[in-house]
Amino acid sequence: MESTEPEPSDSRPEEEEEEEEEEEEEEEEEDDGALLAPKQRLAAMEDCLAKKMEITVSEAEKRTGRNAMNIQETYTAYLIETRAVESQSEGQCAPVESLWRRYSEFELLRNYLSVTYPHIVVPPLPEKRLSADNMDPDFVERRRIGLENFLLRVASHPVLCQDKIFYAFLMQEGGWKEMVNETGFQLKADSRLKALNATFRVKNPDKRFTELKHYSDELQSVISHLLRVRARVADRLYGVYKVHGNYGRVFSEWSAIEKEMGDGLQSAGHHMDVYAASIDDILEEEEHYADQLKEYLFYAEALRAVCRKHELMQYDLEMAAQDLTSKKQQCEELATGTVRTFSLKGMTSKLFGQETPEQREAKIKVLEEQIQEGEEQLKSKNLEGRDFVKSAWADIERFKEQKNHDLKEALISYAVMQISMCKKGIQVWTNAKECFSKM
Amino acid sequence: DISLTEVNSFSPSVPISPSSMINQYKFEDGPELRDLFITVDDPESHITAIETFITYRVVTKTTRGEFDSSEYEVRRRYQDFLWLKSKLEEAHPTLIIPPLPEKFIMRGMVERFSDEFIETRRKALHKFLNRIADHPTLTFNEDFKIFLTAQAWELSSHKKQGPGLLSRMGQTVRAVASSVRGAVKNRPEMFTEMNNYMETFSQKINILDKIAHRIYKEERDYFNEMKEYGPIHTLWSASEDDIADSLKGIASCIERCCRATERRMAGLSEHLLPILHEYVLYSEILMGVLKRRDQIQGELDSKVDALANKKELFSEEIEKLEDKVERANNALKADWDRWKQNMHWDMRSTFTNVAENNLRYYEE
Numbered sequence: 001m002e003s004t005e006p007e008p009s010d011s012r013p014e015e016e017e018e019e020e021e022e023e024e025e026e027e028e029e030e031d032d033g034a035l036l037a038p039k040q041r042l043a044a045m046e047d048c049l050a051k052k053m054e055i056t057v058s059e060a061e062k063r064t065g066r067n068a069m070n071i072q073e074t075y076t077a078y079l080i081e082t083r084a085v086e087s088q089s090e091g092q093c094a095p096v097e098s099l100w101r102r103y104s105e106f107e108l109l110r111n112y113l114s115v116t117y118p119h120i121v122v123p124p125l126p127e128k129r130l131s132a133d134n135m136d137p138d139f140v141e142r143r144r145i146g147l148e149n150f151l152l153r154v155a156s157h158p159v160l161c162q163d164k165i166f167y168a169f170l171m172q173e174g175g176w177k178e179m180v181n182e183t184g185f186q187l188k189a190d191s192r193l194k195a196l197n198a199t200f201r202v203k204n205p206d207k208r209f210t211e212l213k214h215y216s217d218e219l220q221s222v223i224s225h226l227l228r229v230r231a232r233v234a235d236r237l238y239g240v241y242k243v244h245g246n247y248g249r250v251f252s253e254w255s256a257i258e259k260e261m262g263d264g265l266q267s268a269g270h271h272m273d274v275y276a277a278s279i280d281d282i283l284e285e286e287e288h289y290a291d292q293l294k295e296y297l298f299y300a301e302a303l304r305a306v307c308r309k310h311e312l313m314q315y316d317l318e319m320a321a322q323d324l325t326s327k328k329q330q331c332e333e334l335a336t337g338t339v340r341t342f343s344l345k346g347m348t349s350k351l352f353g354q355e356t357p358e359q360r361e362a363k364i365k366v367l368e369e370q371i372q373e374g375e376e377q378l379k380s381k382n383l384e385g386r387d388f389v390k391s392a393w394a395d396i397e398r399f400k401e402q403k404n405h406d407l408k409e410a411l412i413s414y415a416v417m418q419i420s421m422c423k424k425g426i427q428v429w430t431n432a433k434e435c436f437s438k439m
Numbered sequence: 440d441i442s443l444t445e446v447n448s449f450s451p452s453v454p455i456s457p458s459s460m461i462n463q464y465k466f467e468d469g470p471e472l473r474d475l476f477i478t479v480d481d482p483e484s485h486i487t488a489i490e491t492f493i494t495y496r497v498v499t500k501t502t503r504g505e506f507d508s509s510e511y512e513v514r515r516r517y518q519d520f521l522w523l524k525s526k527l528e529e530a531h532p533t534l535i536i537p538p539l540p541e542k543f544i545m546r547g548m549v550e551r552f553s554d555e556f557i558e559t560r561r562k563a564l565h566k567f568l569n570r571i572a573d574h575p576t577l578t579f580n581e582d583f584k585i586f587l588t589a590q591a592w593e594l595s596s597h598k599k600q601g602p603g604l605l606s607r608m609g610q611t612v613r614a615v616a617s618s619v620r621g622a623v624k625n626r627p628e629m630f631t632e633m634n635n636y637m638e639t640f641s642q643k644i645n646i647l648d649k650i651a652h653r654i655y656k657e658e659r660d661y662f663n664e665m666k667e668y669g670p671i672h673t674l675w676s677a678s679e680d681d682i683a684d685s686l687k688g689i690a691s692c693i694e695r696c697c698r699a700t701e702r703r704m705a706g707l708s709e710h711l712l713p714i715l716h717e718y719v720l721y722s723e724i725l726m727g728v729l730k731r732r733d734q735i736q737g738e739l740d741s742k743v744d745a746l747a748n749k750k751e752l753f754s755e756e757i758e759k760l761e762d763k764v765e766r767a768n769n770a771l772k773a774d775w776d777r778w779k780q781n782m783h784w785d786m787r788s789t790f791t792n793v794a795e796n797n798l799r800y801y802e803e
Contacts, residue, residue, distance in 0.1 A: 215678055222675040229668045236661035243657055246650045254643040257636050404681035411685045415692070 054083045055155055055170065057148035060140045061100070076140055077102050078147055082170050099173035106147060108180055109169050113160060114302075115185045118309045119392035120160060121399045123153035124298030142291060149295065159395070190312060202314050206389065212396065213307040220300040223293055230290060234283055245276030268435035275428040282421050289417065292410040296403060303399065306392055313388060317381050324374040331367040334360055475572045476500040477587065479565035482557050483514075492516050495561055497568070499587045511588045517542075519586065520564055522598055526582040527571070532731045534577065537570035538720030539563070562713060634729055641722035648715040655707050662700045669693035 059079040066072055081098040106125055114122050126146025151170070154160045165183065168176050251269030255262040481496040494514040501509060520539055527536045540563035568587075571577045585597055669690045676686035 218678045219675075222671065222678070226668075226671045226675065229664060229671060233661065233664045233668050236657065236664050239657040240654065240661055243650060243653045246653075247647075250643055250646050250650065254640070254647075257639045257643075400681075404679075407682050408685055411682070411689055415689065418692075 052085055053155065053170075054085055055148070055151050056081050057144050057151065060144045063102075075102050075104075076143075078144060080151070080170060097171060099171070101169070103143070103147075105169070105177070106150065108177065109166065110150075111189070112165055112180050112183065112185050113154070113163065114305065115189045116163070116165075116183070117159060119306060119388050120157070120395050121299065121302045121306055122160070123150055123157070124295060124302055125150055127294075127298075142287075146291070146295075158398075190309070202311055203318055205314065206310065208393075209307045209310050213304060213311075216300045216304040216307065220297060220304075223297040223300070227290055227293060227297070230286070234286060238279055238283060241276050241279035243276075244272050248273035248276065264435050264437075268432050271428050271432040271435060275425070275432075278424050278428070282417070282424075285417050286414075289410060289414045292406070296407060299399075299403065303396075306396070310388060310392065313381075313385055317378075317385055320374065320378050320381055324371065324378055327367055327371050327374060331364055331371060334364050334367070474502045475578060477565070477568045477572055479561055479568060482561055492518075493557060495564060497587065506584070506588065508588075513587070513589065513594075514591065515586070515594075517560070517564075519594065520567065523582060523586045524567075527577060527580060530580060530582070531576065532728075532735070534574075535721075535725060535728055536577070537567050537574075538717055538724055539567055541720075559713070563717070566713075566717065630729065630732065637722060637725050637729060641719075641726065644715065644718050644722050648712075648719050651707065651711050651715050655704060655712065658700060658704050658707070662697060662704065665693060665697045665700065669697065 057078050058081050061077050061079070062074060063077045064072060064074050077100040079098055079100055081096050083096045084094040103125075110122060110125055113120075126143050126149075154166060160166060165176075165180055168179055172179075248269040251265045251272065255265035255269070258265060476499070478498045479495050480498070482493050483496075484491060484493050494516045497511075497513050497515050499506075499511040501511075524536060524539055527534075540560045571580075571583055577583065585594065589597060672686045672690035672693065676683040676690070679686065
């Protein structure tokens with residue numbers, strides 16, 4: 001089911017599928033094709049894993065076990081099910097493969113991907129910890145959906161879906177952790193990235209990346225603000241609806257002492273109860289919308305991370321270039337005997353006598369070697385940098401399209417939600433009005 | 440006797456503009472039969488050395504013969520309304536006198552002379568006079584006529600005749616107290632029913648009043664949060680290009696929701712809240728009326744008991760008292776029926792109005 005332009009009627013069922021809570025295996029598997037269509041559009045030319053395989057996170061289970069420090073703990077395990085999409089002939093279905101993973105393994109996977117593909121905006125995981133209780137069924141359910149979403153996003157990414165470790169994550173239960181660690185990705189991880197606010201003075205920052213970083217900061221702040229206010233608005237709305245429920249009770253008690261008004265009051269009271277109860281479903285739907293926005297809140301962080309990595313790369317490059325220049329200068333000075341820059345060595349040698357010509361020769365030789373090394377390094381770093389920028393921008397463009405599409409759909413579905421809420425309201429109050437007029 | 444459909448045909452089903460409170464009136468006797476039209480408006484504050492107070496303009500238009508002129512315009516202050524009410528109570532102890540707005544308002548901490556307070560009071564005073572005008576008996580009360588027509592100095596001199604307000608209040612209090620103490624035997628079944636009804640009704644109407652206020656408050660809180668919600672979307676649209684329009688669209692929709700919420704709140708505060716409040720006061724008044732009726736009956740009963748032996752001697756007195764009780768009972772009964780019908784109608788139209796407002800809100 002390919003569509004070129006997202007229209008409310010087309011996209012809404014897809015959004016619903018993605019975010020609806022009551023998911024049975026069958027439902028998911030049938031509609032996965034439809035679910036992937038918008039993402040497919042983005043990976044139209046690429047042959048991504050998502051096209052070839054159906055992926056779901058279908059269940060969550062409480063487990064107890066011993067952790068690395070041999071302490072007993074309770075955690076939740078999630079069931080990942082995969083099934084190859086064959087060119088389907090009537091009634092022929094590939095078998096379902098499945099394995100269990102816990103959240104920390106998802107985290108490991110994501111860390112691996114972030115380090116191995118620093119130029120890619122890696123899809124985010126659902127939140128680490130909501131509040132005190134990780135066992136709360138609502139939280140677990142929302143996390144399950146988030147994890148599935150994560151896997152689908154990775155599977156539909158043209159580059160990431162081809163990664164062997166990712167594939168193994170989906171297919172190979174045992175020994176996966178060891179496999180990841182063997183890649184040695186942790187060594188590549190730049191610890192400087194962890195220091196979020198440390199500034200590295202880059203002399204020639206790439207303007208595009210700077211702008212992008214600003215954008216990701218703005219996006220983060222605006223979405224988190226929006227989510228906060230939305231939560232408050234939802235609370236207030238809840239209050240309005242629920243207080244109307246009190247009408248129901250009082251009307252019913254009052255109707256007991258009235259003769260002509262009694263029936264009208266009683267039935268109106270019933271409608272007030274319906275009205276008060278309706279808010280629960282409405283708000284639950286809104287939670288899904290909030291989760292969609294939250295995903296992009298976390299995506300903004302991933303975007304920022306890419307900018308950061310580029311910044312660090314640029315910094316390293318500049319440092320290396322600087323180092324090379326100073327070495328060249330040193331060499332020159334030694335060779336010509338002129339001191340152009342003040343250096344402690346220069347001063348001490350002036351004070352305590354020059355070095356012997358042999359010593360100087362040796363020094364020059366060392367320096368020349370270093371300079372050669374340095375020049376090669378600089379060349380490769382430059383190349384690296386250019387490659388990085390090129391592939392990063394390709395992915396960023398892809399991300400932008402994805403983001404615009406997804407957010408637009410989310411906003412549309414939000415509007416549709418509001419309309420449906422109003423329609424329900426109209427219905428209830430029309431009924432109530434009828435009851436009142438019959439009093 | 441007016442059938443319900445007739446009454447309905449005069450009930451306003453079009454949106455009511457807040458200023459035309461008069462149109463909100465259902466005319467008990469049909470507009471063609473109504474011959475007394477009263478409005479209360481134009482509050483003005485007066486500052487003297489001793490005090491500051493507000494007067495309201497009371498305009499009366501009438502075709503009645505017993506009025507010397509067909510139009511009157513006078514200024515009255517709250518105290519004058521209190522005086523009128525007490526005179527009416529004195530003259531008709533077992534009739535249901537409409538409620539006056541309270542002296543102070545506890546809830547909401549509205550200041551004594553805030554515009555909101557004055558406007559609420561003005562509307563209530565307007566209603567008070569119109570209810571009296573609609574009452575088949577009270578409308579012909581002499582004090583009522585004087586209230587509507589006399590100039591300020593005429594009114595004060597008239598007021599000075601007859602027992603002072605304080606002594607009157609004292610009498611009422613004593614009467615109420617004595618009736619509570621015990622004279623409820625021989626109470627006709629009908630009035631016991633009324634009493635029971637009133638107790639429950641009073642309870643329920645008080646709760647409804649609280650609920651309605653709570654709803655208003657919740658809506659106001661909701662409105663406040665919504666006000667912040669919209670602009671965030673506009674802010675966001677500034678950093679986007681592709682989805683900027685969608686975001687701006689949502690922002691403007693939220694704004695419209697805000698305005699609709701405001702209108703809904705206004706609807707509540709103009710229609711539902713004042714009526715519920717009025718009936719809260721009414722329930723108090725009715726309890727008082729029932730007590731007074733009991734008291735009158737109590738007088739009769741105690742006299743009958745005390746004079747069991749000397750029946751012939753005081754038969755006249757007893758007869759008079761019996762008569763009094765009978766009249767009181769009848770008056771109350773008639774009034775009660777009237778009141779219930781009114782209440783019924785009021786409630787219906789009020790809640791229908793709330794429903795309509797909500798409909799309008801959701802349609803927007």
